[in-house]
Amino acid sequence: MIKYTPNNQILLEDFMKPFSGKLNKENRWVKLGNTLPWDEMVSIYCTKMSKNMGRTAVNPRIAIGAIIIKHLKRLTDEETVEEICENPYLQYFLGYVEYSFKPPFAPSLFVSFRRRLGAAQFEEFSNRLISYVRQTEEQKTGKASSKNNNNTFGKSPNVSNHGHLIVDATVSPSDIKYPTDLDLLSQSRQKSELLIDLLYLPEQGKLKPRTYRKVAQGKYLSAAKRKKKTKKLLRKTIGQQLRYLCRNLKTIERLLDEKGTSPFPLAYKYQKIYWVIQEVYRQQKQMYDARNHKTEHRIVSISQPHVRPIVRGKAGSDVEFGAKLSASLIDGFSYLHRISWEAYNESVDLKPQIEAYRTQFGFYPEWVSGDKIYGTRDNRIYMKAKGIKYSGV
Numbered sequence: 001m002i003k004y005t006p007n008n009q010i011l012l013e014d015f016m017k018p019f020s021g022k023l024n025k026e027n028r029w030v031k032l033g034n035t036l037p038w039d040e041m042v043s044i045y046c047t048k049m050s051k052n053m054g055r056t057a058v059n060p061r062i063a064i065g066a067i068i069i070k071h072l073k074r075l076t077d078e079e080t081v082e083e084i085c086e087n088p089y090l091q092y093f094l095g096y097v098e099y100s101f102k103p104p105f106a107p108s109l110f111v112s113f114r115r116r117l118g119a120a121q122f123e124e125f126s127n128r129l130i131s132y133v134r135q136t137e138e139q140k141t142g143k144a145s146s147k148n149n150n151n152t153f154g155k156s157p158n159v160s161n162h163g164h165l166i167v168d169a170t171v172s173p174s175d176i177k178y179p180t181d182l183d184l185l186s187q188s189r190q191k192s193e194l195l196i197d198l199l200y201l202p203e204q205g206k207l208k209p210r211t212y213r214k215v216a217q218g219k220y221l222s223a224a225k226r227k228k229k230t231k232k233l234l235r236k237t238i239g240q241q242l243r244y245l246c247r248n249l250k251t252i253e254r255l256l257d258e259k260g261t262s263p264f265p266l267a268y269k270y271q272k273i274y275w276v277i278q279e280v281y282r283q284q285k286q287m288y289d290a291r292n293h294k295t296e297h298r299i300v301s302i303s304q305p306h307v308r309p310i311v312r313g314k315a316g317s318d319v320e321f322g323a324k325l326s327a328s329l330i331d332g333f334s335y336l337h338r339i340s341w342e343a344y345n346e347s348v349d350l351k352p353q354i355e356a357y358r359t360q361f362g363f364y365p366e367w368v369s370g371d372k373i374y375g376t377r378d379n380r381i382y383m384k385a386k387g388i389k390y391s392g393v
Contacts (some may be wrong), residue, residue, distance in 0.1 A: 023092060033093040037132045038064075044125050046117055051190075057358045058105045065094040067105065077107040097276040127205040127360075130333050159377035161387050165365040167353050167374060169308045170348035174322040178311075179300040181293075182234060185241040185284055186220045187302055189213075195274060198349045199255040209251045215373060216244040239290060245281050276305045297342070328353050347376050354388070364388055 024031060042060040055064075070080040070091055078142040081103045084090050088099050117125065177183070178221060193211050200208050223229060223237040252274065259265040267276065276299065283295045299305050300321055309319045326338040337353050350370065358364050367389045368374075375392035383390050 023089060027089050029087075029089040033095075035136070037128065040096070040128050040132070041125060044121055044128065045117060047121060048118075058109060058113075061095045062104050064108075066110070067117070070094070070110070070393060073175070076109040080110075081105070082108045084156045085174055100139055115140070123336075125333070126341040133333075141252060152236075161364045161366040163357070163363075163365045164329065164367045164369065167326070167352065167358050167368065167370040168329075169324060169326045169348060169371075171312060171320040171324050172322045174301075174304060174307050174321050175297075176301045176304055176307060176321055178323070180235075181284060181287070182220070182224060182238055182241065184280060184300065184302070185238060186217075189216055189241055189248065190279045191273050191277050191302060192245055192252060195252050195266070196248060196255065198270060199252065199259065209255070211251070212244060214323075216241065238284070240284055242281070242288060245277070246285075247282060249278060273302065276302050279305070308341050308343060312341050320360065326353070328357070330357065346375070347374050347379060350374050350379050353384055354383070354386070365389065 038061050041064050045060050046062055085103050193213050219240050280299050287295055301307050307321050310324050312320050324340050326346055328335050338349055363388050369391045372392040
């Protein structure tokens with residue numbers, strides 16, 4: 001059986017009749033909005049803000065709530081603002097007194113919100129929120145929040161070790177194109193050509209410096225478009241791109257010398273590009289001469305030079321590109337301990353994570369679980385001295 005209503009859209013007023021100006025009390029956003037400790041979160045968010053100076057900022061509850069919506073629904077900055085405009089439940093969650101069709105703020109302001117909520121504020125923000133949730137659960141149940149034997153708060157505080165600490169490390173991948181040396185050199189060469197265009201002034205009567213950009217791009221494309229690229233072909237093309245880039249960098253230096261450095265003739269964003277492509281050239285030339293693919297602080301993206309390749313050894317992706325995170329799990333709550341753009345051995349984070357556990361709860365964990373990489377000799381001696389059991393699976 002098929003039921004189909006002819007394409008005669010009903011009036012918007014008739015469509016809204018079932019709502020009758022009311023929202024469902026059981027909606028998840030209504031419940032969450034009535035649960036969160038907004039006043040405490042706002043006080044943390046406003047620590048870097050002045051009450052008397054500057055323009056009036058966006059309502060702190062709206063700023064904090066928008067960040068929560070963005071991450072819970074996994075939306076982009078633009079999609080989050082659109083979702084808030086379309087959903088009355090989200091507006092109630094943000095503290096609106098009535099429904100509004102206007103966007104709460106420009107999507108670009110999310111950058112300011114994230115900067116304002118730095119690492120220290122974020123950590124305090126998380127700890128306050130987790131403490132509030134624990135207290136709420138204890139008030140509802142009349143006892144500690146966890147129901148299993150591993151409960152951190154279930155025993156007497158006189159017990160020296162109690163609870164289960166789970167530690168792990170992961171990578172938060174950045175949104176960048178999968179890098180290759182050839183593509184990175186080609187992009188650097190194109191950026192160097194852009195800088196030459198900016199520095200060259202036709203009115204000086206001098207001929208524009210040659211860059212051979214069409215020839216260089218043609219040689220790059222002839223290799224990049226091939227389905228099968230041999231090592232010999234890649235090395236030959238990389239060498240060509242290195243020489244073109246080197247020529248352009250020398251031209252940029254000469255043009256800068258002619259213009260002088262007071263004031264510096266390039267805007268800051270172009271200065272940054274100039275610094276990055278010089279470092280890219282140095283790294284790629286070093287690897288090309290040494291015939292290897294290893295170098296310290298390797299750049300894989302010109303627009304995000306802080307991103308590093310992180311070797312993870314996972315099926316399907318041996319290398320990931322992004323920030324490496326060390327985190328722990330305690331009674332179902334995740335705690336972030338370290339964020340680094342450089343690759344590091346996560347086993348060095350185990351002692352600080354255990355000490356952070358003791359600082360927060362007043363005693364060491366009874367059990368620590370983690371990957372085998374955490375089970376170094378030094379870590380096992382440390383945990384044995386503290387009476388902590390370890391499971392490296």
